[in-house]
Amino acid sequence: MDFEIRDSRPIWQQLAQQLRQRIVTGVYPAGGRFPPVRELAAEAGVNPNTMQRALGQLEADGLLITNRTLGRSVTEEVQVLEGMRRQLAQERVEEYFADMKTLGYSRGEAAALVEEGRRGENEQ
């Protein structure tokens, strides 16, 4: 999974979002060492100061723990990780509803379509 800067939002926010995804999906395992800023910046092809800002946000989220001597590591707190996973899921649900609204579907109708899709999958 590569970093992608696709839209007009601030670059650091897009990086933070993609790093959250990597953390909750275990690309960087809980309690494990987190790569240094310069390494991540080089991988993403972005300015190190911008990557630094994204990591600052992840620290504020509680996903990253900074130790003066050991550098950064991913939190071991399952609750924090699970909470973030849930938050990312909810954001996508909201995106889905917003997208369906442009097609003229209400939230109820959009939810019914999801249920229909789930049943269809079960039948296969």
Place this chain on the structure above:
Amino acid sequence: MSSELVTCKDLWLSYGTVTALSGVNLTLAAGRIVGLLGPNGSGKTTLIKLLNGLIQPTSGTVTIQGLTPGPKTKAQVSYLPDRPYFADWMKVGDMLDFFEDFYLDFRRDKAEEMCGRLGLKKNVRIRTLSKGTLEKLQLVLVMSRRSQLYLLDEPIAGVDPAARDFILRTILTNYNEDGTVLLSTHLISDVEQVLDEVVFLQEGHVILHDNVDAIREREGKSVDALFREKFRMGGQGGKDNVW
């Protein structure tokens, strides 16, 4: 402030009757990657040449760490001109020797390692290199210096996307973190994500100087989109066309 690296005060430059810079005021801090953006003929190359001491201002001042550009600043400024400047009878190895002789801050091991990655042999003549490879070689040599200020004039113009990627990554992974990179271009979408801040030049004036993410936050659009808007719609003044 001690972190101020470059200061331009009411800087004017005229070539005969043509005014290239009209009262530029600009301060650049240390440790930043700065994009110098503007259409052709907006004064980008002129500003870079002034910082480099290649030309003298008509009026106003330019200083680097408080010093007027001269031998002392040149020892700390690494410059990539906007056109090839290597003698074409030389070999790649000659250029390495040349840079090593000339600049105290040249890191030969770094340059050799990058040449190796590009597959550039020392006994190859400059004349035989393709345009893209020559641009990459020039950039490798310039970025192998450990300088306070890197002045890169159109480092990615006229090369293919893969070469562009190599060049941007070379800049990102090799610049001195305490130093500043000033990079001029009109290909903004390619460089936007490597920049801390941008300076927009229009007809010799600085019309905008801000952080990339601050612009995105405030305007709700990328710097590239903002640039297109400013210079499509704002450029109706008759002077905008250089010819």
